[in-house]
Amino acid sequence: MTTAQGSGQRALPPHPSFLWRNPDPRNSYDVVIVGGGGHGLATAYYLAKVHGITNVAVLERGWLAGGNMARNTTIIRSNYLWDESAAIYEKSLKLWEGLEDELGYDIFFSQRGVLNLAHTLQDQRDSVRRVEANRLNGVDAEYISPEQVKEVCPIINISQDIRYPVMGATYQPRAGIAKHDWVAWGYARRASELGVDLIQNCEVTGFDMDGDRVVGVRTTRGNIKAGRVALAAAGHTSTLTELAGFRVPIQSHPLQALVSELHEMIHPTVVMSNHVHVYVSQAHKGELVMGAGVDSYNGYGQRGSFHVIEHQMSAAVELFPAFSRAHLLRTWGGIVDVTLDASPIMGLTPVDGMYVDCGWGTGGFKAVPGAGFAFAHTIANNEPHELNRPYSLERFVTGELIDEHGAAAVAH
């Protein structure tokens, strides 16, 4: 195996044994974060680092970062349409650009660019519009021709005789991928060093209230008093808010992905296509990583239907004929929390002292640093950060939706 820089194949460093302490829960914390995925861990880190709040526990019902954080396809980009989205995703991308230094941990962040393909006239128009919007928001973006697509990604089929020929693409050179597990572990290690208790196998099963205020959580490892409670439970958020007595407008769906066996490095960038429902990158070890759209039905089963994979594979093979010889190695699913405007929900809730960060759906990995940063601010100040103010629950009442279906529908 060759080891190279950038998008080349890289050997993984040895697996460390202990990156964080594994304490028993204490009986009281200033802040309890429910959910030890990327968002919960990043939030804990920024609470401790930026706001000096270290009497914090992250409660995780399974093992650390074993939910969507372990299951996503790691695409990072900030080329969303609306100003509100550009602001938070671009903040996140800037944090990604300094994250290896910040965490003192290798996360294989690789800015290999992302192509979002256009296959119809409407796609083309939407893409050009999005590129112009991106530029106005200081997000790097260009609209490129099929020939330029081929230059960026030589293995792609741009011939006219396929069902949905490539008519162009948006290109964000600063986009890329990272190694998801290490991102979680990097945050976990630093948070733990700063005093945060990371508590695994600890499921939150209820809340203790004093009037309208939450004062504690009930868990499978006992009751814990909490000054503030922050929900970062992704697909399980509505099961928790029901326990706390309010609803969130999310629907939980299975979302699947898969990988091939290891190959030589042949795919230098990230390619996504909303129209034919597939996206592909090649991980540092060499496996082709592919995902598609959500299964249509609600589901908590962490698995989806096979025909979704079949559909995605037929699209992949048409766009990348070389893949027809590749073997599928593993498929899996996560549970994603989908909102009707394809934008997240982040902020205060009807319960005093309770905060929610959810609704990232199919695309919240890229947001881990930015969302953690803004959510920590929200919890510390009992007030949203400017970045997440537009993402309040109230927007569903005022009608100020942030419709990102164009930039986020299948795309992650």
Next chain:
Amino acid sequence: MLMIECPHCGVRPEGEFTYGGQAHVPYPEDPQALTDEEWAQYLFYRDNPKGTFRERWVHSAGCRKWFNAIRDTRTYDITSTYLGAAPAEANSTQGAQ
């Protein structure tokens, strides 16, 4: 792939169907009287139980008719499909959380 029993056509593969989300969400009786909060509930909020769920499907590549199903969102098992109002035994099951 789920196998779904269309009340009209019998058991058919999921690929022939389109999902319609939560069943039995009535259009507001007096839309003019709704507050913004109530409109938000009607437009954007749906149950999302981890457990038994009554939901709509349409047999889009078959008879093209809508019907309801009772499905467990953990196992994906469909216990029954039916037309019209929910059968009595389903009324009390609103998803083990």
